[in-house]
Amino acid sequence: MVAEVKELQQNNTEIQRMQRIFDAQKAAYRQHPYPTAEQRIDLISRIRPMLVDHQDAWANAISADFTNRAVDETKLAEIMITLEGLKYTTKRLRKWMKPSKRHVSALSWPGKTWVEYQPLGVVGIMVPWNYPIQLAVVPLITALAAGNRVMVKMSEATPRTGALLEKLIGELFPEDQVAVINGEVDVAQAFSQLPFDHLLFTGSTAVGKHVMRAAANNLTPVTLELGGKSPCIIGQDFPMKDAAERIAFGKCLNSGQTCVAPDYILCPEHRMDEFIEAWKAQVTQSYPTMVNNPDFTAIVNERQHSRLTGYIQEAREKGATVIEINPANEDFTGSQKIPHTMVLNVTDDMRIAQDEIFGPLMIVVPYKTLNEAIEYVNDRPRPLALYYFDWNQDNCDQVLKHTHSGGVCLNDTISHVGVDDIPFGGIGPSGMGAYHGPEGFQTFSKAKGIYKKGKFNATRFILPPYGRGMHKFMFKHMLK
Structure with a gap:
């Protein structure tokens, strides 16, 4: 008290x-x-x-x-x-x-x-x-x-x-x-x-x-x-090892506690296993240990830690597949850290699908065609950032023209925030x-717009009484 x-x-x-x-x-x-x-x-x-x-x-x-x-x-x-x-x-x-x-x-x-x-x-x-x-x-x-x-x-x-x-x-x-x-x-x-x-x-x-x-x-x-749920779309033919490396830059930084961190991955359906293995390898390479690793940032406080672990527990209870990446098989009990975790088979009624994750958890969603991926993004609130990985410029243009987001990175994540000469800001629910x-x-x-008139006053020619020759001339030539 x-x-x-x-x-x-x-x-x-x-x-x-x-x-x-x-x-x-x-x-x-x-x-x-x-x-x-x-x-x-x-x-x-x-x-x-x-x-x-x-x-x-x-x-x-x-x-x-x-x-x-x-x-x-x-x-x-x-x-x-x-x-x-x-x-x-x-x-x-x-x-x-x-x-x-x-x-x-x-x-x-x-x-x-x-x-x-x-x-x-x-x-x-x-x-x-x-x-x-x-x-x-x-x-x-x-x-x-x-x-x-x-x-x-x-x-x-x-x-x-x-x-x-x-x-x-x-x-x-x-x-x-x-x-x-x-x-x-x-x-x-x-x-x-x-x-x-x-x-x-x-x-x-x-x-x-x-x-x-x-x-x-x-x-x-x-x-x-x-902020919001920033999507990351991997193109059909993009090298998966490169995708995992570049996405990890944006997702692992600050343990995902970044407003423009990738929130969910849209991965080609036939390459899901390839991505999962590439992601495991990339995270393991960066963090062979986690609990006492000074390079592995903790969750800021207990409230945020409980929120994130609650997402995992609820998703698991509702049938999601949870893949925890813990290379050294460490015990995180009592730690304010959370291992990087992939969550698959997510449904829209799960909180992890509704809220901005803001932590080291990542949803992975399969898609068949680029149009299907674009529709998935557009069915959700407009995000602060969108990431698309593809060397095909026509596909990049299609994504740019058919989606809305505060900013975009092509073939990378979060780097646009460090480019000083472009605006940074959200749209709709993202700001x-x-x-x-x-x-x-x-x-x-x-x-402040400023207009300055000189000594000659042309306005005198259009002062009342109306209907004079100047008025008729102006209306004839300018009202069309």
Whole structure:
């Protein structure tokens, strides 16, 4: 009881602090509404040493939050990707900031028009637990590049990482420029209710609905990066060893706790056994042991572990075939890790078929024709990512034109997320809006259309009274 009261007090204190910071950032933005390119680059550049100089601290904090997170996965998927995004943004920022020239029609002549990209004001960023550095700092960089003040709410599931980010950000920026908020679910709820000028949320579809509902009360624009069940289709003739190797890159990273991880495989019916053997060999090669292997990332907490093991148990009880890959025949009792597991003969009434898996379990579904595979994908909610493996470009074009997804990789998995020059975002149940690339800059900017008329006023020729010669001439030649 004492602990609960203490936690409640801490959360109330954090909510009060959050409101104070929000008010301070709004006031600071009004005093300085349009930072120069040099000022924005200076802010962004402060982040690089924060990442590079504290690599070990980042890896240790995340690993402690997960009980074990592979160090190389933190460096590859969090720090390195974020640094690449920082370099990319810094190099292109001045170009993005330039006004965009537009053309006027005969009705608006003589005059000129253009679009300027104005900072929105105060941006809120809500961060999930699976990649807490990358998914906090990449949108932070983009929001700063667009000239905004930023508040970041970290996940309660990664408290050590959140505390480290709050400490290091506090050393680099005044609170009225950038601030990090930590705390439990009630703090996150209060955060989503602030009248931000834009709110970016990354997380589950279920929570995304609550965030959008809270934002709607303030008419706050939202970008939602949600996830979903991302399919992976193996072409009829694609080399199976290569497919297993490339799919494993996206599925095994972070033990499948990735929003764009392959969720289910559509495999040619006559090659199912071939895939199963290739997948077993690939996982075994990567993880000859698992329980005490530092390269094998754990499930983030007991709640997520129970959810995943519950999927396996229910699927098995309802008749699914469960193939556990455990090369060293280890006992996982008491461990927060789960071996990579294939689930076959899945039916739609199983929870594993309905929910985003977000873990080291993978459904494998046979198909006969490419059209059948496409229909299987289209019968389900639109995913955040889709993967297709085929050297035949006509088949690739067929998949691209007849499916919807937030993004696509051909002949690979998840690599598109690391390509800075293309937008990243979902569609429908997998989200709305996008960031990364110039689209990210535009997400956090107001594209303000401007029209300027010169000294000569051609409008006088169409002023009332109507029915004069100029009106008749315009209607005759322009209303067709």
